Structures are given as structure tokens and as C-alpha cells.
Amino acid sequence: MAPPSNRKNKKRVADSDDEGSSSDDGERADRPPATERLLAKVDPEYLNTPIDLRQGDAKIRALYGNLKSLQKDVRNAETLLSDVAAEMADMLGQENRDEEYNEDAVFDRLKANSVMKDIEDDYLKTIDRQAELDVQMATLQDLRQRLTQGHQVTDIWKAYEQKVAEPMEKQKSKTARQKYQTNEGYLGYRDLIWENLTGGKPVPSVKRFLPREAGDDESDEEEIEFGAQTSNFQCPLELGVLVDPFKSTVCPHAFSGRAIKELIQQGEGRVHCPVAGCSQTLTLSTIQRDEHLARRVAAHVKRQKEGRTQTGGTQARTYTRMNLSESEEEEEDEDEEGAAARKVKKEVKKEKAK
Numbered sequence: 001m002a003p004p005s006n007r008k009n010k011k012r013v014a015d016s017d018d019e020g021s022s023s024d025d026g027e028r029a030d031r032p033p034a035t036e037r038l039l040a041k042v043d044p045e046y047l048n049t050p051i052d053l054r055q056g057d058a059k060i061r062a063l064y065g066n067l068k069s070l071q072k073d074v075r076n077a078e079t080l081l082s083d084v085a086a087e088m089a090d091m092l093g094q095e096n097r098d099e100e101y102n103e104d105a106v107f108d109r110l111k112a113n114s115v116m117k118d119i120e121d122d123y124l125k126t127i128d129r130q131a132e133l134d135v136q137m138a139t140l141q142d143l144r145q146r147l148t149q150g151h152q153v154t155d156i157w158k159a160y161e162q163k164v165a166e167p168m169e170k171q172k173s174k175t176a177r178q179k180y181q182t183n184e185g186y187l188g189y190r191d192l193i194w195e196n197l198t199g200g201k202p203v204p205s206v207k208r209f210l211p212r213e214a215g216d217d218e219s220d221e222e223e224i225e226f227g228a229q230t231s232n233f234q235c236p237l238e239l240g241v242l243v244d245p246f247k248s249t250v251c252p253h254a255f256s257g258r259a260i261k262e263l264i265q266q267g268e269g270r271v272h273c274p275v276a277g278c279s280q281t282l283t284l285s286t287i288q289r290d291e292h293l294a295r296r297v298a299a300h301v302k303r304q305k306e307g308r309t310q311t312g313g314t315q316a317r318t319y320t321r322m323n324l325s326e327s328e329e330e331e332e333d334e335d336e337e338g339a340a341a342r343k344v345k346k347e348v349k350k351e352k353a354k
Helices: 004-018 025-029 034-041 053-095 103-112 114-148 156-172 176-180 184-198 218-222 257-266 291-305 328-353
Strands: 245-248 254-256 287-289
Touching (some): 103 184, 114 156, 114 184, 184 291, 245 291, 254 257
Antiparallel strands (some): 245 254
């Protein structure tokens, strides 16, 4: 049994917390959350006091750093899931390697495999989490900028919650197509899985992977599809398989990292895209490493070494090492691209010699 003095102390604390309210169960259930009770005791003028610039900036930077670390963890999870799914797709593809290629049949196998479905669901969750982190980090950057520019910010947590709420809700309300159709991570994942599953067959339109939902543009289903996309893992500069691929952010072309960086440096920081017919200008700031393409190239090279690359339109039973000169048409394309690349290099050297 507690001493009388302790009981009195407890009563005083209870009276202070409840501010004279009854202690019955019904009223207890009506109490505001703990955070609200604490804020109710704080002087309103204190809450409205502008945040000290140095303290506010330090706290925002610390929180931003935590989110940055979490972002790295999410990307690592994304890579791990992609690798596991690629291995699974590779095994499934080998199990059906003697069957004639049929796009619909491949989709049916993908849908029927619960493990592949679970992995994809988890992968999509990493994309959703990344989108949330982007919103949160952008909001913190905005708040920090307001502080450093001298704007008065009082209740920083409330300001953060208000700024995050709308874009978060907007992201959650999007359909699968709206969220993933142009997401580079998802497109890379989809291409890798399909190519491993089919031995390198052209990847179908993303719309086949993301069925139309209520809220999607009705015209989506009326758009003309130009068929599956054939992948090209050849560097237009070195005319060999891509090594450490870098993609352009101003045109749809990719190059071996060392080759394109050397070409740009020789051009004193600027060079026309070496792919025939492309008029874009490339700089070191308009190229970036493509991790998703790197994984696809690695899978392609592995299939080549194991002699599992499929050739022909529907000749799914034929597995040979890929010959980059399988047809006269491909040889002509390669000669044209090679000539264009050599021409660019010569022009760069001439400019440097002036």
C-alpha cells in the first residue's frame, strides 16, 4: 500500500494533467493524445516564436541526412529484389527453353508464378517508398531554404506536415500506370525479367505489364503500338558490347562509359551525339551511369557465354551465341554507326589541332 503522501502527489499530478476533469473511464477516453496534452500546457507565444536559424538549420540537416541514409537502404533493397527476380526468371526460362516462343504464353507463366508476383509487388513498394522519400526530402530542402533566406518559421513540424500531405496523397491516389509507366527503375526491372525469361526476346509494351485501371486515360488503349522493343547492347563508339554503360539524358542512346567520357573530353567538354541521325549535344553533365542497363548487359553476356541467346522471330528452340552480323541489314547499320562515330572522332581531333 502506497504511503499517504505518495497518494497526494499522484492526485496533484492527475489534477494537473486533467485540469479538474473527472477520472471516470468515459472521460478518460475523450482525452486528447499525449502530444496534444503537452502542447496545451505550452505557452502559445512560445510556439509562435520564430525558430533560431542555426538550430533550425542543424535539425533539418540532421533529418535530411537520416532520410538520405534510408534512401540508400531502399535502393539496396531494390537492387537485391531485382537480382533475385532476374535469377528466378532465368531459371523459369531454362525450364521452358524447348517451347516455341509465344508472348501470351510467357505472360501466363509470369502471372501464374506466385514467387515472381511477390517479388514484383515488393519491388513496386520500393519504388513507392522512394517516391515518398523524394517528397519528404524536397520539403525539408524547401524549409531549409526559407530559413536561410530569412523567412520566419514558427512551428516547423506543422509546416513540414502541411507541405508533405498534399503531394503524398496525390502519389497514393495514382494508378499503377501513372506511377510506374515512365519510372526508370520499373522499366529496367521489366526489361531484365523479360529478357532473362525469354533468352533476350524483344520486350513488349509496358502497357501489357500494367493493365488499365479506372482513372487511366481512355485514349491509352487506342494508341497505336509499334510492337515489342528490340534491345541493343552494342556501344556505337567501340562497336562491342557495352561496358559500364552510361546513358544520355538528352537522347535515347547509351555508350560504354570510358569511350563516351573520352570523346567528350577530347571535344573540350562538348560533342555531338555520335549516333547517326542524332543532333543532340553531349557533355559530362548530360550523361549518367545506367545501373539497370548494366544488369541487363551482364545478363545478356551471361546468356551469350552459355549459348542460350535466342535467335529468329519465333524460333525459340534455337539457342546460339549471338552473332552481331547475323544479317546484311545489321552489318550495314553497324557500318553506318561505325562510320558516324569515326567521323565525330576525326572532327574532334581537327578542332583540337586548330
